[in-house]
Every structure is written in structure tokens, then in C-alpha cells.
Amino acid sequence: MTDAETLAERVKAGDLRLYELEAHADADTAAAARRQLLAEEVGADLETVGDYSFPTDRADPNIENMIGVAQIPMGVAGPLPVDGEAAGGSFYLPLATTEGALVASVNRGADAIRAAGGANATVLQRGMTRAPVFETSGVREAAAVADWIRASRDRLAAAAEATTSHGELREATPYVVGDSVFVRFVYDTKDAMGMNMATIATREAAEVIEAETPVSLVAVSGNLCTDKKPAGINAIEGRGRSVAADAVVPADVIEDRFGTSPDAIAEVNTRKNLIGSAKAASLGFNAHAANVVGAAFLALGQDVAQVVEGAHAITSVEVRDAGLYVSVTLPALAVGTVGGGTGLPTQSEALELLGLAGGGDPPGTNGDALAAVLAAGALAGELSLLGALAGRHLASAHAEHGR
Incomplete structure (x- = not known):
């Protein structure tokens, strides 16, 4: 050689x-x-x-012109007890980051959740999207094509599903804008994040649309998907996995772990996460969910650019008789346990740490479990940062950890 x-x-x-x-x-x-x-x-x-x-x-499947490896420090937060249909047990969550204090913060939130008896987590839906755009002669033709698409779902599903042994077409919704027709295809991609699967399947379905109607395909992605960009449609309709986690933390745990009260944390959430985000016209109403999602994505071999969708989270906090209710809902968490970067050595080991490497039985269960654990991790991060802000010790925490 x-x-x-x-x-x-x-x-x-x-x-x-x-x-x-x-x-x-x-x-x-x-x-x-x-x-x-x-x-x-x-x-x-x-x-x-x-x-x-x-x-x-x-x-080889993950990089071109390779020169080496970018090594990022990896820490672990937990144990984090999670109770849900997809994930049940106590998990150590691997997080890869260069931000000092992040892992410590999530770990503190996990400690409070553990003292509260754990977090509940549930996957609300799953569906990876791809939305091609077609050109027509005008609005009347575009409307007729949209009608044809609505009436031809089974035929489009047969074409799309012929390209994959696991993916299933769930929806094909047309949108007309002038002489453009967009079709938002939604797939159940099981344990894969599924972006490539959705793209290949959609290309086959698009060929059927071109063959049976007067349209011409302009692009297999017309940005109504929407992939790796902030988008209201993802925040509302969901993309990948929509998942939520919550917990009720007793007042004495809040006071002991964060040096503040449930009322103070609730006020920070209202004024910062809700009012402040609304004033900023944000698509996410949370403290820093993307921080945890991004660090987990790096550690677990996920497509890091899709942390954009992971930031579309809403954190809600309410004072109750039993203590502080806190939840986080992530409508567009694009994760998987097979494909992409999940087969790389360190990322595969990190998935094994969670007990979620490879495909689930039945297919889709490992991907759902990963989404549930990440939602619980985001919940821990939200609780910890809100507690630090309410207790006025965010700056001292970053100073202690060198940031």
C-alpha cells in the first residue's frame, strides 16, 4: 500500500x-x-x-476527507429515575460538552428529581418529515393536485414504503402557495432518526405524483419539513419524537437543593420562560433545553444540527400543595438508536451506558426510550437553572466551574 x-x-x-x-x-x-x-x-x-x-x-459512513477526531469531554449526570411507557428505571445520562457547569447543573436537577421520587416521561407521537415542493401552472391546477394527493394516500404510501423495511408513511398533507404545491410527508421511522429514510421514500412518492399529475418536482425538500431550522410548524405539529416529562418536587427538596422556594422558581419561569420568550417572539419557551439536548446529541451520536428543533421546548411550572410541579415538553426531538452516528465507537458505548444501543424489540421502542430519557434530562436541566436563577447563584456556579 x-x-x-x-x-x-x-x-x-x-x-x-x-x-x-x-x-x-x-x-x-x-x-x-x-x-x-x-x-x-x-x-x-x-x-x-x-x-x-x-x-x-x-x-467511513459518517465523514469525508477525514483527518482525525474532535474529542469533546464527556460527563455523566444521574442516576435519573424515569417512569414511562417507553423508559422505566434509573439512568446515567452521558453529556458531551465544553461548557463548564452544565453537567453539574443537570446532575443537581437529577438529584432533586431523585429525591422527589423520579420523573414521569411519555412519548406523545413520532413522525419524521420530508416536504417536497412541486411547480404547477397556477392556483387552480395546484388545488386540483392537492385534492389528488389527499385521495391517493394509499398509493403514495405503497411507493414510499417499498424503499424501506421499517418506515411507515403516516401522513401526506398538501399545502398550496400560489403555483407551488408542498407535501409534508410524515413517517414512523422506528428506532432510526430517519431523515435519510424519509428523503429516499419521499423521492419515490414524488415520482408517482409527477407521473400522475401535471406537476414538476422542484426540490425533494421544500423547507416545510422543516429540517434544522427554527419553524413554527415543528413547534406545533411536531417532528421526530414529541415527548414530555414532569415531576412534583416537594418544597423542602427545593429549599435544600436550590436555596430558594417553589414560589420564587415559579415566578422566574413565568417572567423569564413565558413572558420573556413571548416578548422575544421565541419558538421555545424554556430556560436552556437546547443545552442538554445538544450535549446529549454529541455524546449519543445524534445529528447535532437538529438541536434547533430540540430547542422548541415549553417549560411549565406551578406551585401545588405537594410542592413544585415542573414539566418540559419537546415537540420536535429528532433522535434514534440506529443509523447515523450511533454506530461510532464512543457514541455506541454511550448508548450502551443507557442500555439503548441498537434497535428495540419491537422496533421503535429504543428510540422512544431515548427520547423519554432525554426529556427527563432536559427537565433536570430546566429545574436546576430555574433554581439557580431564583436563588441568585448562577454566576457563582459558573465561576466555581471555571466559566
Whole structure:
């Protein structure tokens, strides 16, 4: 096999391109050649980037032009007791982050929830979306095509489901805007996050629409999906998994763990998460749910860009006789336990830590359980930050943890 130095020289000479190296050497040598070339051209020291513990070809489905690995510190919060149809038991939640105090904060919230007897969590629905856009001659034709789509759901489902052994088409809803017709396809993708599955299935369904109606496909994604962008349709209709978690925390636990009262936390939630978010025209009414979702996504091999949808969370707090009721609802949590980055070595180990690696039996149960645990983790993070704000010790916590 060609060595890394020779490959680097061939790229410099213009004989090879960076993306062609795996055709001339094994994956480890190709990555080493790229590091050597970059070190020579820009003077970067990539020794740590190139020091990782798994064979480079394990990342073939996940990366192009690989030079190494970005290593992010990973911590664990818990144990976090969760009671729900999908997930039941006590979980240690792995979180990968560079933000000091985040894991400590979630861990403190988990401690309070544990003292309260645990969190309830339930998956409300699941459905990954893809929404192509078609061109028509005008609004009358667009309306007629929308009618045809509504009447042809079974035919579209047959075409879409022929592309996958697990995915099921649940909805195909047309939307007319002038001479454009959008169709929001919704799929049950079982244990996969399912974005690629939905895209491939939708392309087949779109071909049926093109063949049977006068429309022309403009793009397989018309942004009504909506993928990796803030969108009211996701906040309202949901995307991926819609999941909620709640707990009732006794007043003495609130006072002991957070040095404040249930009334003070409720007021912070009302003025910050509800009124403040409304004034900002936010699509999320929460303290920092994306913090926990993002750290969990990095640790567990999820598509990190979809933390955007994960931020569409609503946190509600209410003082009750039994203590402080707190809940978080995440309408668009795009998660899975198979596919994507879940097969990478460290991410697979993190899923094993939760007992949720691979497909569930029956299919979909592991993905649901992961969503439930992440909702409970977000609940812990919300409770802890609201407690820190009410107790006026947020700044001191960040100072203690070096941020």
C-alpha cells in the first residue's frame, strides 16, 4: 500500500485530490496523509487530532476527507429515575460538552428529581418529515393536485414504503402557495432518526405524483419539513419524537437543593420562560433545553444540527400543595438508536451506558426510550437553572466551574 508521505506528495503535485486518497490506500493511511499535507501547508500541529482509539474505516459512513477526531469531554449526570411507557428505571445520562457547569447543573436537577421520587416521561407521537415542493401552472391546477394527493394516500404510501423495511408513511398533507404545491410527508421511522429514510421514500412518492399529475418536482425538500431550522410548524405539529416529562418536587427538596422556594422558581419561569420568550417572539419557551439536548446529541451520536428543533421546548411550572410541579415538553426531538452516528465507537458505548444501543424489540421502542430519557434530562436541566436563577447563584456556579 502507498504510504502517507507519498500520498501527500501526490496531492501537492496535483496528481490526486484529497477525496481520492482512500482509493489508493487504507483509511488510516489516507487520514495520515491529509494530516501531513495540512501540517506542511499551514503549519498546524495535528498530533492530537490524529490520536484516536478506533480504526479510521469505522467512520467511513459518517465523514469525508477525514483527518482525525474532535474529542469533546464527556460527563455523566444521574442516576435519573424515569417512569414511562417507553423508559422505566434509573439512568446515567452521558453529556458531551465544553461548557463548564452544565453537567453539574443537570446532575443537581437529577438529584432533586431523585429525591422527589423520579420523573414521569411519555412519548406523545413520532413522525419524521420530508416536504417536497412541486411547480404547477397556477392556483387552480395546484388545488386540483392537492385534492389528488389527499385521495391517493394509499398509493403514495405503497411507493414510499417499498424503499424501506421499517418506515411507515403516516401522513401526506398538501399545502398550496400560489403555483407551488408542498407535501409534508410524515413517517414512523422506528428506532432510526430517519431523515435519510424519509428523503429516499419521499423521492419515490414524488415520482408517482409527477407521473400522475401535471406537476414538476422542484426540490425533494421544500423547507416545510422543516429540517434544522427554527419553524413554527415543528413547534406545533411536531417532528421526530414529541415527548414530555414532569415531576412534583416537594418544597423542602427545593429549599435544600436550590436555596430558594417553589414560589420564587415559579415566578422566574413565568417572567423569564413565558413572558420573556413571548416578548422575544421565541419558538421555545424554556430556560436552556437546547443545552442538554445538544450535549446529549454529541455524546449519543445524534445529528447535532437538529438541536434547533430540540430547542422548541415549553417549560411549565406551578406551585401545588405537594410542592413544585415542573414539566418540559419537546415537540420536535429528532433522535434514534440506529443509523447515523450511533454506530461510532464512543457514541455506541454511550448508548450502551443507557442500555439503548441498537434497535428495540419491537422496533421503535429504543428510540422512544431515548427520547423519554432525554426529556427527563432536559427537565433536570430546566429545574436546576430555574433554581439557580431564583436563588441568585448562577454566576457563582459558573465561576466555581471555571466559566
